[in-house]
Amino acid sequence: MQYLPNLFFAIALIAGIGFFVINIRKLSRNIKLGKDVNRTDNKSERLKNMMMIALGQSKMVKRPISGFLHIIVYVGFIIINIEVLEIIIDGLFGTHRVFSGLLGDNFYGFLIGTFEILAALVFVAVVIFWFRRNASNIKRFLSKEMKGWPKNDGNNILYFEMVLMSLFLIMNAADVHFQEAGVGNTISQFIVPLFDGFSPDALHTIERTSWWIHILGILVFLNYLYYSKHLHILLAFPNTYFANLNPKGQFNNLEAVTTEVKLMMDPDADPYAAPAEGAEDAVPEKFGASDVTDLNWVQLLNAYTCTECGRCTSSCPANLTGKELSPRNIMMKTRDRLEEVGKNIDENKGVFVDDGKQLLNDYISPEELWACTSCNACVEECPVNIDPLSIIMDMRRYLVMEESAAPQELNMMMTNIENNGAPWQYNQQDRLNWANEE
Template sequence: MQYIDNLIFVIAIAVGFGLFFKSLKEIYRNIKLGKEINRSDQASVRWKVMGKVALGQSKMTKRPIAGILHIFVYVGFVIINLELLEILVDGIFGTHRFLAGVFGASVYRAFTATLEVLALLVIIAVVIFFIRRNFYGVKRLTMKELFGWPKQDANWILIIEFALMMAFYKMNAADWVLQQRNILPPHGSFPISSNTLGLLFQNFSDGMLHFTERGAWWFHIIGILFFMNYLYWSKHLHIILAFPNTWFSNLKPKGQFNNLASVTQEIKLMMDPNADPYAAAPEADPNAVPEKFGASDVFDLNQVQLLNAYSCTECGRCTAVCPANMTGKKLSPRKIMMDTRDRIEEVGRNINKNGKFVDDGKKLLDDHISREEVLACTTCNACVEACPVLIDPLSIIVELRRFMVMEESSMPHEWQLMNNNIENNAAPWQYNQADRLNWVTE
């Protein structure tokens, strides 16, 4: 019977991790649909940024209460799942509390007691988050882009985390009672579960206690495997992707836009009186596809921008500080990221179905993100500054706007006047070039 349990455990682990890595492989493929971008410079700085922002949660604490509670969940959940190593060894080899023999009695007691305290902090945090998200009425958590699945997803994650922590306590409590009856060796210290559920389990029979302990043990590991594979469908994919996302973040000053190489080259030729404008032009190729300005679909965005979309946790801090959104305009930076991710997933399903991407007649611009949203942005960078994992919604908005202006000449009348003035007068205002510097003497 023992070997059957071990075999079932190994199969469950193999299936769980196999599906997980299959999902990661698909996400990686989808991200690679974007244009290549070199973000490998200043490696030491990037490691520091990742350590500070992703691991150290430095930007989360700018909202202290939510930040501290998030740290409780983050640190507690990660450290508690260090026990996953023990569960893996025990499940494969049929041992019981393997780490007790590795750590020694005193260290293992401190280890298990610490896990119990952290589990309590996780439970407190997820309960507060659930109440805050569903009953407290925080504006950024009740916006229309969260209606339906996004809200359900957030709640399911909190429920799963609560259930896993309760299973952890249930397992420890049953184990503790069996230890008191000298049925199991005295390994570990359980200050919380022994004084709560442990008291309730005192009247259980030995068989019922074994069933309870094993049931909670299996629920815990199956729950972890389920949670791990649920991440692909959830906004909580940031648990994994926040680390590469912060590492590949833009280190340039906020507000510094990238220049298009083709435009830069053309301007250099125009400004150089000795340049031969035909010398730099490649030979005409009837099959060559002209370079596209800006982006109309996810294929036109770079790979870091697609990684940004997958890393978004839909917290809404970006939208909460967006001046356009504050004044009632349609723009929500969070929705920009959600829509980008939805389009990537739509393209991914297309590839899965056809073996390659087959034109579906849809684009990111218009079919997912409206032009009204794109034009509402003031490019103030507030959304970029607010993001706790350094996502850059503004860069996507700018690329969509570039496509509209440079490829379609689609812009508001006021922009058209300004561009005409710059072209004719070398200034945004409508007056003679000779008068451009008159403001200096006024």
């Protein structure tokens, strides 16, 4: 019976970490459903971007209020969880505050005191975030895509953080030996009066209960991340590292189109020649993207990394003028479709069975795609370097090159370019008549 709590702790720890690993493997599998793209160039610049943007939060502070509060939560939550290492050792070996003996009372007290101050700051910041999200009527939190689960998900994380920070402080306040030592109890000492008159046994029960709920809550939080927009806590680092380094507005050439053009320009090429035996390119490659498997793996990583903060949508000129397009919704719908494809594969023993759906039309409408002005405002604003525009452009390419489904105005322009060498409906001989007018 003496070692029963340690055994229970070990089982909970293995189960929590094991389930997390299973979900991460599933996440990796889903991302790898995308087409290959090489993002191994300029390693130093990529590392710099990751350190500045993901770790240093450099793009968050462009909006100072939310940026400052986010840094408090980010730094506080990460540093406080260093204390989880002590909890794990104590839980496995039955010790109590094992680091106090190893680090000495003064240094240990400094660490825990710092953690308590950060915990209090995180709690205050999270409360402010809750009011901003639920009571401040900030437009980007009121969009239609933020109804239902996305709204509840954002609040769930805030509740998680409030509870975890409170439990940490209550655990310290109810620890009689820690309070009597008089080191590190910078904030918890103000909670102690709430327990006046409690017996030592009652205080021990409160301390142990807070300890257990705190660590179990962290394991639950860890596994909740996979189902939450807060997956960006982990994915912001690879996402910023593998982000596109080309100048904004520079579009990539489709290799399939380049191959077709070269074939047309080669006088010796036989367009009707049968493909070589065993060649995999007997079926021409699809132009553009109509489903998530047509996108590249970085775009799918983008979808999972989306923080749903709405900075992209709040700066989108199309959205600001009342059009259907919301770059945030593009990323959310891409992630939803990717999750649906992943579940399909799981249910069919590792093979995707056609479900009659695709990203285009079933999730994202042509109206949304054609509303985009390709101004890159969404890409510029994203705090973790997500690129909704690349998905929009790939889907537009599919509409134009596979379905000839461009808007009438665009079709007229392309027809004029083909026939007249210019976007306007004038004969080539008449193109310079304007210069002769007086």
